Amino acid sequence: MRSVDLRIQGRVQGVFYRASTTREADRLGVRGWVRNEPDGSVAAHLEGEPDAVAELISWCGHGPPGARVERVDVEDSAPTGAAGFTTLGG
Known part of the structure; x- marks a missing residue:
């Protein structure tokens, strides 16, 4: 498990x-979850199998069409026991 x-x-x-x-x-x-931040960035918390988390981190480096990702900061964290993946905020 990686978080x-x-x-x-x-x-x-x-x-x-x-x-x-x-x-x-x-x-x-x-x-885990993903949310918009007031400074214009996006924050996310990911938990899962190490290979799956690594693949999602890689995807976050380019994102969907229309996005222009300049930087992805990754920090190891404690697992929260999330049951699924949630979009937070409006």
Whole structure:
């Protein structure tokens, strides 16, 4: 089991980044959440099998069409026991 927190910076709000991340997480069996931040970045918490988490981190490096990811910061974190993947915020 691997658990990480991400901060994705660039043009990542208003381009369906959260919805697309949720779809990719569901496809990979990764649990956690994704949300928009007030500074224009996107934050995410990922938990799951190490290979699946690594694949989702890689996907987050480019995101959906229309996104322009400039940077992804990854920090190991404690697992929360998330049951699925949730999009937080409006």
